[in-house]
Amino acid sequence: MPQALHFATAYLPTGWASNVRVVIAAGRIAKIETDVAALAGDECHTIALPGLGNLHSHAFQRGMAGLAERRGQTDDSFWTWREVMYRFVERMGPDDLAAIAALAYVEMLETGFTRVGEFHYVHHDTNGVAYANPAAMSAAIAQAAGETGIALTLLPVFYAHGGFGGQAPTAGQRRFLHDLDGFARLRDHAGRALADLPDAVLGLAPHSLRAATPEQLTGLVAMAGTAPIHIHIAEQTREVDDCLAWSGARPVEWLFDNAPVDHRWCLVHATHMTSAETRQLAQSGAVAGLCPITEANLGDGLFSALDYAGGAWGVGSDSNVMIDASEELRLYEYGQRLTHRGRNLLAPSPGASTGAALYAGALAGGARALGAPSGLAIGNSADIVTLDADHASLIGRTGDALIDGWIFAAGRGAIDCVWRHGTKLVSQGRHHARETVLRRYRATLSGLLE
Numbered sequence: 001m002p003q004a005l006h007f008a009t010a011y012l013p014t015g016w017a018s019n020v021r022v023v024i025a026a027g028r029i030a031k032i033e034t035d036v037a038a039l040a041g042d043e044c045h046t047i048a049l050p051g052l053g054n055l056h057s058h059a060f061q062r063g064m065a066g067l068a069e070r071r072g073q074t075d076d077s078f079w080t081w082r083e084v085m086y087r088f089v090e091r092m093g094p095d096d097l098a099a100i101a102a103l104a105y106v107e108m109l110e111t112g113f114t115r116v117g118e119f120h121y122v123h124h125d126t127n128g129v130a131y132a133n134p135a136a137m138s139a140a141i142a143q144a145a146g147e148t149g150i151a152l153t154l155l156p157v158f159y160a161h162g163g164f165g166g167q168a169p170t171a172g173q174r175r176f177l178h179d180l181d182g183f184a185r186l187r188d189h190a191g192r193a194l195a196d197l198p199d200a201v202l203g204l205a206p207h208s209l210r211a212a213t214p215e216q217l218t219g220l221v222a223m224a225g226t227a228p229i230h231i232h233i234a235e236q237t238r239e240v241d242d243c244l245a246w247s248g249a250r251p252v253e254w255l256f257d258n259a260p261v262d263h264r265w266c267l268v269h270a271t272h273m274t275s276a277e278t279r280q281l282a283q284s285g286a287v288a289g290l291c292p293i294t295e296a297n298l299g300d301g302l303f304s305a306l307d308y309a310g311g312a313w314g315v316g317s318d319s320n321v322m323i324d325a326s327e328e329l330r331l332y333e334y335g336q337r338l339t340h341r342g343r344n345l346l347a348p349s350p351g352a353s354t355g356a357a358l359y360a361g362a363l364a365g366g367a368r369a370l371g372a373p374s375g376l377a378i379g380n381s382a383d384i385v386t387l388d389a390d391h392a393s394l395i396g397r398t399g400d401a402l403i404d405g406w407i408f409a410a411g412r413g414a415i416d417c418v419w420r421h422g423t424k425l426v427s428q429g430r431h432h433a434r435e436t437v438l439r440r441y442r443a444t445l446s447g448l449l450e
Helices: 059-064 078-089 094-110 136-148 180-193 214-224 237-247 251-258 275-284 292-297 325-340 354-370 400-414 434-448
Strands: 003-012 015-025 028-033 043-050 052-057 113-120 151-158 229-233 265-269 287-290 312-315 384-387 415-420 423-427
Touching: 052 094, 052 265, 052 287, 052 312, 052 354, 059 078, 059 094, 059 113, 059 434, 094 113, 094 136, 094 415, 094 423, 094 434, 113 136, 113 354, 136 151, 136 180, 151 180, 180 214, 214 229, 229 251, 237 251, 251 275, 287 354, 292 325, 312 325, 312 354, 325 354, 325 400, 354 400, 384 400, 400 415
Parallel strands: 003 043, 052 113, 113 151, 229 265, 265 287, 287 312
Antiparallel strands: 003 015, 015 028, 043 384, 384 415, 415 423
């Protein structure tokens, strides 16, 4: 039966509108009216935004958040962090993954993310042998998405090698590995695991140029068809150096010379690019998948945002060391401020709102990367976030100033309610299943960390 929500103000594709009535049927927006009064039976709220897409997540890493913050015997880096991650994943089974992913997805919804791109590479049993159902771990991700209600774009990851030029994988990578035929079977079974989830999307992800040969990458692009293709690239300077040693080209340069990079692609991180590479990415239609919190945590570096004029981009929570949509956007701008020693650097023009520009960019880029439309528009899934108009950082504000107040001052504390596919999942900032999910997560982590 249709339901109706009424908002004093709502952010529509055409901009802010007042007295907006949204009718929802079968999880989708069936009707939008503006400048109308609420009707009897309407649920009324003050400030409405469309939910954001989280374009890059490794859900299992939520369980190791904070466990790699002790200084090692040598210089700590992404590469030493990776060894901690390998050790953490050694004992994790499908039930463990489902419990950890469910908490990550609860936290995403509570901060305004309504769809997640799960870059999922832990496929096999702890001994490196495939489960009887080769997509058992993908099914655990789908279970967590179904339990929490978040929309899922599943990106099964192809991983075959431990370094450029087809180097042998390490023991820590044994749970990730496939050849192309085995990966095709995995992806087929993963698609079946998504069958009961509303508007789920199945893409794929070559893990990186380190993990797939050129021939394998060609096969993966053909396998993807029109589906999203995501890849880690140019995250670390060592990766750039190793790619140069192998091929004579930098990672992004090599990818554009050897693959049909277009709107299907999301280049995750793309941190270490030349100005020419940055402009080429901006002109390609592909999305730059930025993860500012994780990139800061791992010491990756900063994306060259000021060279990326007109390019599509979105944000992801990646390692899930902290899950907060507003913090990803805030840190993206703040990183540029620290680098260039200026303010409001990502606002498009004098007088324009920085927060609104960040939000609009992440909304559009996330939708493109995740293969699903977003925004409060007829026919779209009813993925809606409301802000608490009484929050101290939103009082007296209207229009784009509300987004500025949320991103730069209030943060996740301003999130009030979240609907996903027409179902209210979050009220007063808390997911309705939080306590159940947290109880299971607590038991799971106690077992994995004992």
